[in-house]
Amino acid sequence: MTATMLDCCAIAAALCATFMAGSRHLKRNILFYTLQTILLAFATAIRGSLQSEEQLYLIAIAIALLKAISIPLFLRWIVRKLCIYSDPGIMIAPPLVMHLSLILFACSYFEIASIGHSKGSSMAASASASLLLTGLLLMLTRRTALSQIIGFLVIENGIYLFAMTQTTGMPLIVEMGILLDVLAGVMIAGLVAFRIQKSFEHIDVTQLAELKDE
Amino acid sequence: MISLVISWLNFFLAILLLPPLILSLIRKTKARLQNRVGPSWFQPIYDWSKLCRKDETLSSTLTWIFRGSAALNFILVLLLALFLPWISFKPSFTGDDIFLAIYVLALARFFSLLASLDSGSAFGGFAASREATLSLLVEPAFMLALVALGINARSSSLSAIFSYSTDANNQVVCFLAGTGILLSSLVELSRMPIDDPTTHLELTMVHEAMILEASGRNLLLVEVSYALKMTVLLGLSAQCFIHALQANIVCPKLLLVILSYLGILGLAALVGLIEGLTVKLHWRKDPEFIAYALTMSLLACFISIGQGATFK
Known part of the structure; x- marks a missing residue:
């Protein structure tokens, strides 16, 4: 536990x-x-043992239960219901997006180094900044509404990782509130995606920009 | 002096034994996954001795390039085996640069392309064009993985990079570079997710279609150099993983020898497992697979550059 x-x-x-x-x-x-969320739960537990704070263990368990089990199960259920299994992507092909996100990782490493050190580790800070930017990239380059939800969740993970590693930690009650908010947000977004599929017969966000008058 | 002789003897034993062993291990793993007993452990050696006894059939359009390039290919792969640190007890040379290794590999590929184009058959021609496309895509991944290790060790000499230094910062870079090398050597050797080596449809193949015109002793040379190249590349990525392990636990020399044998055999079993469990990718999906190898190598590069920046 180092x-x-x-x-x-x-x-x-x-x-x-x-x-x-x-x-x-x-x-x-x-x-x-x-997988990513389980790793974050591990990181939380490690942070808890480093700072010897018991409430971080509780937060780790809550993350594992809510974000790593129930949200993925719900999303998989939505995917099955909608019968949409893949996302063609817009503008940039997915392999190139992957390389772009790596370049963003490198950029965030040097940016975090230039901002200057707080008491947390700079490697974890740059990883969380890269999570944030990659989530943004996912939302920008994907077509279906489900990918937008997943991108939003990645951004949320990034913010959580930053807060967890760079500060002494938020109070348990705030953390739990955020977790419940995320859960409720994903549920609502998933159901909205479901409704969109029902009324428009697609969940392509690029075509949702035009208003329809029917 | 005696230790030098012993290390050379060990090295030659490894070069002689490992290539057929790896081939039969892959075949055995694949056969066991399909509930078959599989060919005997000595099957590659039987095959090679059969090829040695057979006569050679040459097409009338062939020139000396075809036969010469098979021999040249074998020599280049042997050179690669001498330079690349694919096993822990390899005797070291001066001037074993990473870029030399990359270009020797590219030169070997160039001569195999030349041989398949020289045969003048349609299969050889399109297999060569596929191989050229794949090598264009995979070369950056392989190169960046070695360069990342080089940046990490502050040297471009292979024996300095793979010198079992106990630097704790090594492990992440070594692991990522090892994964990058493993994925790109699957492409380099035209193994399963890219190319199915055991299919009977030449239209879909890369490596096997390239050597379609070779027969007899010429084919023997091609097969032996392919097996040796596979041993060396798998050994190189195994060494990367062993270095990542070694940054945490200090290993005695004998354990390193055992680990490097086990590493190569383990990776060969992994290749067999991949071949048993996955299907060949569509040709247009291949760049996506190679993109993963490139991702690993790029990340290794960025991390080693970042570590260098913080050291300054």
Whole structure:
């Protein structure tokens, strides 16, 4: 349980996000999201043992239960219901998005180094910045509404990782509130995607920009 | 002096034994996955001795390039085996640069392309064009993986890079570079997700269609150099993983020898497992697979550059 292991968990989580950017399959994206969230829960537990704070263990368990089990299960259910298994992507092909997200990782590393050190490790900070940017990239380069939800979840993971590694940690009650908000947000977004599919027969966000008068 | 002789003897034993062993291990793994017993462990050696006894049939359009390039290919792969640190007890040379290794590999590929174009058959021609496309895509991944290791070790000499230094910063870079090398050597050797080596349809193949015109002793040379190249490339990525392991646990020399044998055999079993479990990718999906190899190598590069920046 050392700081290096925390860094390794953070880098592996960022790598999962990078692979998500490279994959067209929605189910594979959800699998990588699950893996990433489990790694974050591990990182939280390691941070808890480093700072000897018991409440971080509770948060780790809550993350594992809510974000790593129930949200992926719900998303998989939505994917099955909608019968949309892959996302063609817009503008940039997924393999190139993957390389782009790696370049963003490198950029965020040097940016974090130039901002200057807080008390947390700079490797974990750059991993969380890269999670944030990769989530943004996912939302920008994907076509289906489900990918937008997944990209939003990756951004949320990035923000959480940044807060967890760079500050002494938020109070338990705030953390739980955020987790419940995310859960409710994903549920609502998933159901809205379901409704969109029902009324428009597609969930392509590029075609949702025009208003229809029917 | 005696230790030098012993290390050379060990090295030659490894070069002689490992290539047929790896081939039969891959075949055995694949056969066991399909509930077959599989060919005997000595099957590659039987095949090679059969090829040695057979006469050679040459097409009338062939020139000396075809036969010369098979021999040249074998020599280049042997050179690669002497330079690349694919096993822990390899005797070291001066001037074993990473870029030399990359270009020797490219030169070997160039001569095999030349041989298949020289045969003048349609299969050879399109297989050569496929091989050229794949090599164009995979070369950056292989090169960047070695360069990342080079940046990490502050040297471009292979024996300095793979010198079992106990630097804790090594492990992530070594692991990522090893994965990059493993994925790109699957492409380099035209193994399963890219090319099915055991299919009977030449239209879909890359490597096997290239050597379609070779027969007899010429084919023997091609097969032996392919097996040796596979041993060396798998050994190189196994060494990367062993270095990542070694950054945490200090291993004695004998354990390193055992680990490097086990690493090569383990990776060969992994190749067999991949071949048993996956299907060949569509040709247009191949760049996506190679993109993963490039991702690993790029990440290794960025991390090693980042570590260098913080050291300054």
